[in-house]
Amino acid sequence: MVRGNYASTCIMLHFNTLENTPLPVICTVFNEAFSDYMVPIHLTMPLLEQKLQGENISLAHSLGAFDGASLVGLILHGTDDWRRPQLLYNGGTGVIPSHRGQRLVQQLYGRYIPQFKTQGVAQLLLEVISTNTPAIKAYRHCGFTQSRFFHCYKGQPAPQRVREDLTLRQDLLPDWPLLSSFGSQQPSWANSIASIQRESTDTATWLAYQQDTLVGFISIYRGTKRIRQLGVHPDHRRQGIASALLQHAVKEYHGPFSFVNITDDNKGLQAFLEKNGFTLTVQQYEMKLMC
Structure with a gap:
């Protein structure tokens, strides 16, 4: 299980996992982060709960960026094993509009990938729309490489x-x-x-x-x-x-x-x-x- 609360280089921002963050807060921030996304996404609480179940999302391995007490960015991670995962699946990365441009995704992964590695995680997996150039660049900066190309x-x-x-x-x-x-x-x-x-x-x-x-x-x-x-x-x-x-x-x-x-x-x-x-x-x- 990944835990920790790290002060970042951005004033007032800190990072933590999401197991202590209420689901309604996660739902609200997810929807705000995806409100202007190229493919419309809006989750109700039942849809969020279904997503957490279906993708085996572990909030203890999911990451949040906080401005004071307010969640402003998140990465939801599904696991291949609940207790000791070897693979984490990124089920959604989002930053609310007011806090973009601060490289929060890179900072979150930069803080936690070393911890994931020491705890036995061997691989991180995600999907990103092919025209979402900023996100692709951010993930490449974190060390991700393209493996497959999907049609929907x-x-x-x-x-x-x-x-x-x-x-x-x-x-x-x-x-x-x-x-x-x-x-x-x-x-x-x-x-x-x-x-x-x-x-x-x-x-x-x-x-x-x-x-x-x-x-x-x-x-x-x-x-x-x-x-x-x-x-x-x-x-x-x-x-x-x-x-x-x-x-x-x-x-x-x-x-x-x-x-x-x-x-x-x-x-x-x-x-x-x-x-x-x-x-x-x-x-x-x-x-x-x-x-």
């Missing part, structure tokens, strides 16, 4: 005829090790199996069977209609199974749907989404820092 989509698939010889069943406890072999890429943090399992009560996973053979699946976060994973067994691809799964999602949840963080080399999934009415909305870099 949103769309309303039009109804269409699909295969009728498939049986679709919802499964609350699917065989995730088996389903992981159906994917066409390594999922990003928020779409990972671990994240889906943490949010199992809010995520619907439908399996497609051809006779008695499991051939595909789709997993959707119901509240936001975000497709988290869509996979087809390698031996059964290009046979209309993904289309049948997507059309079933349209029937159950209507849409529109989003599907984020498709890797740049996953051309097949990109083409499938565009064919089915999805539009590219934003692109992101995944960036890593090895401690």
